Amino acid sequence: MENRRIVLASASPRRKELMNQIGLEPDIVISHIKERVTSSVPSQVVMELASQKAEDVAKNQEPGTFVIGADTVVAADGIILGKPSDHQEARRMLGMLEGKKHQVYTGVCIIRCGEPGRAGEKAIFFDEADVEVAHMSEAEMEEYAGMEEPMDKAGAYGIQGFFARYIKGITGSYANVMGLPVHLVYQELKKLGFWEMENRTGKESQ
């Protein structure tokens, strides 16, 4: 069933793991474009960035290939948090998150590269979830900010790691909070015909 080529335009091991979970085996091709953001609305920002990554990678792919780009940010009291640049910034971000709810946005862009007899297609969407973090003491924030876990993650925490001890609950998709709402990716891939027929990419291209 899953014999079409699919490319994940992201270096995140968590996104790859999520795709593996639902039975997809993506190749990884990382985009090195300079990101351009024209909005300050979290849902728009993540869709813009997901789209730029996917477009950049898609232009070098064979017809019929599916390319997935994604971007995740955390929004606390309207302020967008990306990845912390150092442990001190991680500590500051944790101070903005502890003891309350914040939002996590992941934007996704899926491109089906044009192939013979079928134009290229693109789907862009986002998912949003609320995450509630328990009260954390100074010592707990210091300890966690000093670890490696928060350093490559938007908002300076990983929901699936050590930080799970501080997650009171979420409303929405856990996969979204991890970095890729795979339930939506699955539905969109169905719509785009990923599973519609046996491997078409073997056809002669023109």
Place this chain on the structure above:
Amino acid sequence: MENRRIVLASASPRRKELMNQIGLEPDIVISHIKERVTSSVPSQVVMELASQKAEDVAKNQEPGTFVIGADTVVAADGIILGKPSDHQEARRMLGMLEGKKHQVYTGVCIIRCGEPGRAGEKAIFFDEADVEVAHMSEAEMEEYAGMEEPMDKAGAYGIQGFFARYIKGITGSYANVMGLPVHLVYQELKKLGFWEMENRTGKESQ
């Protein structure tokens, strides 16, 4: 910090993984008691069973050891779903879950075995989460029920596996749905003094 002995009275690899995530390294000791349920209320059922497992294992432990028992059930329209006995039952359970919300209950019992100068203590609690499953076609349910993934799991699905493609979202703790609400376990272990001092179990017992 985590140098006290902690025992997980459960064979679930997911519960062990969740404890590892938050920095705990439990020994596994499985209870073989005959489970007795006196209630049909899901929250009561899971607390009863968690308690029976923990009590059974605790009676053979050294003073000062912490023992954790847990039990998880799925409730769909008020009907409690345990683990399916075969693929056909898994298929029936999926039919009760697809296209709507259901509830997941995990009961937890933590016992601190009595030690010199300090009586044994016990904490019993449960957590509840709502899970929304996407509409699934007959073919999708047949495919999933035929896999191994659903066979050892309450409600015949694993939220952290292939089934993630059908999870629209949750309200509550993802760890609870996986089988152990580690944020509550962490808080209760703090209250019970798990992290309060260096290893006391080295003291002479009497």
